[in-house]
Amino acid sequence: MPEIKNAFIKGKMNKDLDERLIPNGEYRDAINIDVDYAESSDVGALKNILGNTQKDSISLTNATCIGNIKDTENDKLYWFITSAAKDIIAEYDIATSTAVPVIVDTGNVLNFNVNNLITGVSILDSVLYFTDNLNEPKQVDIAYWKTQTNTNFNTLTTGLSEERITLIKKSPLSAPTLNMSASTRGGNGTSGNTAVTTSLNLASSSGSGLINAKDSGDTITGTFSVSPNYQANDVIIFSFDFTDSEDVITKTEARVKLASNYSSGATSFSGELLTVSKKMRGASVTYSCILEEDDPLFELKFPRFAYRYKYNNGQYSCFSPFSNAAFLPDTTVGAGTGFEFNAKDGFNLAMVNTLRQLTLQNLNHNISADVDEIDVLYKDSVGSNCYVVDTIKRQANNSIASTFEVKDEQIFKVLPSNQLLRLFDSVPKKAKALDISANRLIFGNYTHQFDLPLTPPIFDIKLKNRYTAGASNRGEKQSIKSNRKYQFGVVYSDEYGRQTPVLTDKTGIIKVPPGQSKNLTKFNAKITSSAPAGMTNYKYFIKEISKTTHNLCIDSIYQDDQGYMYLSLPSSEINKVKEEDIILIKKGRSNSPVGLNSRIKVLDKLTTPPKFLSRPLEVNYKPHRMDYSAQYGDGTLQTIIKAGCTPVPNHNTICLARFFRYGDIGLNDTTYTPSVAQDGVSREGIETLSPGKKIRFENGGNKSDVYTVKQVEVHEGGDDDVEVTFEEEFGDDVLFLYDNYENNPTLATISGIIVGVDEVNKEGSAEFEGRFFLKVKADDNLIVELVGTNPANLNAMATTNGVDGDPQASPSGTSGTPGNPDRQYMVRFGGKGGANSSTTAGTASSSGGFATSAGGRAGITDSSFGSPAIDLTKGWHISFQTTVAFSDTESKYDTSPFANNLKVGNYISFFNKTNDGNDTAADGSNYDLNHYKIEEVDVRDHSGGQRVYTLRFDKDLVGDVRTFFETVDSGTYGAIKMSVSVNEFKKDSLINITNPPIFEVEPQDDVDIDIYFETQENFTVASDHGNFNDLSYYNCFSFENGVESFIIRDDFNAPALGKGVRVSTIFEDNYQEELVKSGLIFSQIYNSKASVNHLNQFIIAEPIIKNLNPGYGSVQLLHTRYNDIIAYCEDKVLKVLTNKDALFNADGSANVTSNKAVLGQAIPYNSNYGIGTHPESFADFTYRGYFVDKNSGIVVRHSADGMEEVSNYGMKDFFRDNLRLQSGNIYGTYDETKSQYNVSLPTTINSTISFSESINGWPSKKSYIPEGGVSINNKYFTFKNGHIFEHHTGARNTFYGVKTDSEVTFVFNESPANMKNFRTLNYEGDSGWTCANITTDQQDGSVSSFVQKENKYFNYISGVEETEGTVDIKALNVQGLGAYTSQAVVSSNRVFTFNFELNNDIQIGDKLYYLDASNIKQDLGKITAINKTSKTVTIANTGEVPQASAYMFYVKNAEYYTSGILGYFAETKMTNTSTASKELYSVGSEVSISS
Secondary structure, three states: EEEEEEEEOOEEEOOOOOOOOEEEEEOOOOEOOEEEEEOOOEEEEEEEEEEEEEOOOOOOOOOOOEEEEEEEEEEEEEEEEEEOOEEEEEEEEEEOOOEEEEEOOOOOOOOOOOOOOOOEEEEEOOEEEEEEEOOOOEEEEEHHHHHOOOOOOOOOOOOOHHHHHHHOOOOOOOHHHHHHHHOOOOOOOOOOOOOOEEEEOOOOOOOOOEEEOOOOOOEEEEOOOOOOOOOOEEEEEEEEEEOOOOEEEEEEEEEEOOOOOOOOOEEEEEEEEEOOHHHHHHHEEEEEEEOOOOOOOOOOEEEEEEEEEEEEOOOOOOOOOOOOOOOOOOOOOOOOOOOOOEEOOEEOOOOOOOOEEEEOOOOOOOOOEEEEEEEEEOOOOOOEEEEEEEEEEEOOOOOOOOOEEEEEOOOOOOEOOOHHOOOOOOOOOOEEEEEEOEEEEEEEEEEEEOOOOOOOOEEEEEEOOOOOOOOOOHHHEOOOOEEEEEEEEEEEEOOOOOOOOEEEEEEEEEEEEEHHHHOEEEEEEEEEEOOOOOOEEEEEEEOOOEEEOOOEOOOOOEEEEOEEEEEEEEHHHHHHHHEEEOOEEEOEEEEEEEEOOOOOOOEEEEEOOOHHOOEEEEEEEEEOOOOEEEEOOOOEEEOOEEEOOOOOOOEEEEEEOOOOOOOOOOOOOOOOOOOOOOOOOOHHHHOOOOOOEEEEEOOOEOOOOOOEEEEEEEOOOOOOOOEOOOOOOOOHHHHHHHHHOOOOOOEEEEEEEEEEEOOOOOOOOOOHHHHEEEEEEOHHHHHHHOOOOOHHHEEEEEEEEEEEEEOOOOOOOOOOOOOOOOOOOOEEEEEOOOHHHHHOOEEHHHOOOEOOOOEOOOOOOOHHHHOOOOOOOHHEEEEEOOOOOOEEEEEEEEOOOHHHOEEEEEEEEEEOOOOOOOOOHHHHHHHHOOOOOEEEEEEEEOOOOOOOEEEOOOOOOOOOOOOOOOOOOOOOOHHHHEEEEEEEEEEOOOEOOOOEEEEEOOEEEOOOOOOOOOOOOOHHHHHHHOOOEEEOOOOOOOOOOOEOOOOOHOOOOEEOOOOOOOOEEEOOOOHHHHHEEEEEEEEEEEOOOEEOOOOOOOOOOOOOOOOOOOOOOOEEEEEEEOEEEEHHHOOOEEEEEEEEEEOOOOOOOOEEEEEEEEEEEEHHHHHOOOOOOOOOHHOOOOOEEEEEEOOOOOOEEEEEEEEEEEHHOOOOHHHHHHHHHHOOOOOEEEEEEEEEEEEOOOOOOOEEEEOOOOOOEEEEEEEEOOOOOEOOOEEEEEEEEEEEEEEEEEEEEEEEEOOOOEEEEEOOOOOOOOOOOEEEEEEEOOOOOOEEEEEOOOOEEEEOOEEEEOOEEEEOOOOOOOOOOOOOOOOEEEEEEEEEOEEEEEOOOEEEEEOOOOOOOOOOOOOEEEEEEOOOEEEEEEEEEOOOOOOEEEEOOOOOOOOOOEEEEEOOOOHHHEEEEEEEEEEEEEEEEEOOOOEEEEEEEEEEEEE
């Protein structure tokens, strides 16, 4: 008979093909089988596999391994164990075959969970980095934590806490505290401390003003005002500001070296004069004394300080918040007032830093035991760089200093600019995937941000005094800049410092009023709403809504005659202000705040002086009177407006009448002496009106533009009319010449004169050098604040002499008295010092009141003064009355400069009250230094024709301005007359200002920028939230005089204080915790050679996020290959280029290019495989990776040349069916020893199945289910119940201590078209193999045992006892009996009786069956007795009785009565239960072709 044979030469399973088609050498199934084969031969051998042995001594109940990783550099394995009792990180050393714990935790620090496998794990320089998508990503320094852990797995790790092993490192949350001093010595007489003075004469002699100083080397003796903190040989600076009679300040200074025998702290002193100003005050004056010390630190800077921690693994924390600027203004300037502006240069002399001693304190906020160093950081407001000043190191006794003294301005190194953007590390809160590529940690499928309330926070912001009265640090002058709006925001943080964006609300807006400029203020803030869940800390961020503006120093003021002022400023200020700006006065001429709320618009900015200054007009002729003619040659006067006769806009001709010849009259002569002859034009008049000359029109204090004479016609008749034509047409500037023009433009009466002017060239004058000018509208109130009412700054517009209080006196003495011929005006009412009409209404005018006085004179309220009566409650101060009727032509009141200038805004002054011709302060009480501003004028006529001007001033008169008469004819009027001037501020000329006023450009809101600046304090939610929090934040220095500065010397180009260092902003959309399923986020770089470890730095302000196509599903695993990162997503696999990018060609191919981007182009592989949600199925070896796509039911090999479905190698249907049904974890491991990828399917096949690279197929299943596995150094390890097991060791077929069998199932399928009788079975190999089952498509068989015969093991194939399911009623071993005639139970047996002869081959042991009503075969049991005579068959009684009509039959036992089995093919299972090595080379069967 022929023999067919299966030699297993292909050594792999095939579950896809039909049994007839499986190639010889492949097999249907195998478990615990190993294959040895030679590629060049047809010989293959199967053998049972070696088992595994436990390699640790861990004692845990219900433990599970949830992750593992190998350290190929150090030949070690690490795995993560969780149980109800402990969480453990364990290490296995390949070289020593020992397992030790790295961490043993019972306090849920590791918080492992069996449902959260650690598939994101990497190792770098003996540090484990891992994430489990449940907890904070961790980093574990293996060497360190092993020293903290006993080697027996039972002792807990000491010092373990979550913050010590998290990847994110805690940072200091509060800024350092600054301890500042302007003196290294301190005490009285040093900078910034109690002032010391002494009275000395340091001039060479006595005298007024400044005279020559003493000589250097002279001995100086004196007494200090208080005990100073001085020592022998100290150099003391003596300073005194001398102010001369014109308010010009001269600084004088002397340096004195105290004698060597000076007793420290003594008030009496002597010393040597080292240096001295050339001239000193020639009298004993009070000098300010201050110790001369080294130059200050950071004199022209605003230094801020912060700190950071360096951990023992080389990682740095984020910066702490930066401190406020360490800056101390100079409080010694301004003669000790602490404020002084240099008007010439525009410098604020107080705005220099006098810091000489600085200690940083509290440098240990939120510090960890793992901090080895503290870096002290410095940044100023000029550059963007941040520097390390010095490093504080932990000492041998484990202490680390928390203070640092800044001794100089030296810096150590500059830090990367991105560190200022690193307010916190945006390390994911949890993540699914992790790996290291491009020397950076990369997370995928991560969770970040926080769930924040949908409603904004509610703020309560207040302003309060910064310093208590008399506080020693009040000289710091820190404050909040006034006249600005501030928007508060809050940033919350979790315990690791992750921050929310700025949260804000309109309740966080506060406007600091302008009036606060005189105070030193700070913010006091409270949040009344609840803090978001999970937040532990918070701090305030502040946005200054208003734009930055500057202070302006005004050194001079000019007024033109058009109602404008020109403010002169140093050219250094020119960029601080522009046209259309609004400027506000902050400080006037005194060192005190200004009460004005004036908003002054800059109408123009000029870099050269305006024409009226550079080309001023000087009057060369000014007549007393000017009349207009009604018609040229007519001689009739024209008193109302008329074109061609009077100046009318849009015309250019006038006609003058009776241009009187006055002779040689001085221009300032007010004497009216008309010429007798009136038949010609005077010499001066002709010269003034000749062609080419310039004139202007004046009336009172008003002046027109300048006009150029074009042509003059003089009438030859006796009327002396003159017709004048000008080059220019008149404009509206001439309308002031007319009374009531606005209401009656056709009948308005004209007055005024023509004044001849010359233009003077002052261009290039030193007066204007280095200045620019702001044109603003004139404002008398502003002028007062700027320059005061010093007579030097006022111009007398008119003065009237001989003013007295005699009601009868007149120029000619017509009342019969001597008369007062000089007087034009008298004081009729008021003039009482310290009083006004509201307080002297009932007092007689003879006593300075306003009521009826002696001699029957009427009070001002009398009807003779017109109706309605004047309101005395307004507080009038004085009434001037014309001596005679106003209409008296001889008195010229209509053109009187005095009367015409009694207007609101002008000033009245009284002087020369003794009429002695002296106008000096030597006159004592007769000289009034005050000027009284006219605030209201009442004009009315007495019934006698006299005009009365009643004035209300801005203040009460200091003293009586006249000697009040007692009787009408007292005869004493000649001794009491005085002079009265009406004044205005000087125009067309310089007004110098010694203590310059300071303006500020009004800030505008900056609505487009949402940048908020960090404040330095940190607050805890638990104890501070809901309470008012004081903030030390400041943005200016207030000098308590209205001036607030924030720039060095207030110089435009100098360093500014700035608003802060670190910023944040709001988040426009709803900010919530976000799971970025398809995103990657990466850290900063790691470089062990350069000792750079920035793996904890995730700077969200930089582009550290790479988003993949969300259509590919979530990222489940990251794996580095060839320096690129492979992202295994649920439905796709992508290669993400690292440190390079790709340019794509038209055909879709890519060219790799160099690129600075850490993560470049994401290139999807040209296949539709994904890892699903089973990253644990991934395993790799060298350039290959393997994973399971459960959704697609496939197993994928990912090689350098792409991806391939290895499940297609004979196992396609198997995996399609089983993977989809698989629930729970699908572990993938790689056995380097056997070059096999093992994938475990616990819920479907409850075993592991292997793919072998050597045969490119699936050789066997394995009867073990690991919890992960890894290969290293050609050894294969798996993990089970938390233990580590080494494979290919120990007893065969024994896994995790459980004995199993080896099996192989194969098919004899030669000539599959022929029915065959499989008679025998033989195999070549070792003993111990059995065949429990051989099955054809027709029958089942078995071989109970094998007999060794001729180097083979041989036996016949026996049938297999039939069952209900296998019985074929058409088979030869089935014979019918028909229906029984009766049945009965006899002695526990059931006896069936039939009515026909029983078959001869029926035997005891055959099985009795019947067909039930549904024609289904039913087994009644084995036949125990046969009586052919009685035609009975007996079986054991089971209680089952077929229906009487049921067809009954019996089945012969094929196991004993069958020799061979029939079929087209035969599926055979070989089994070996031995723990020794047993090989199986081939299996054969003798067959015959069935006929």
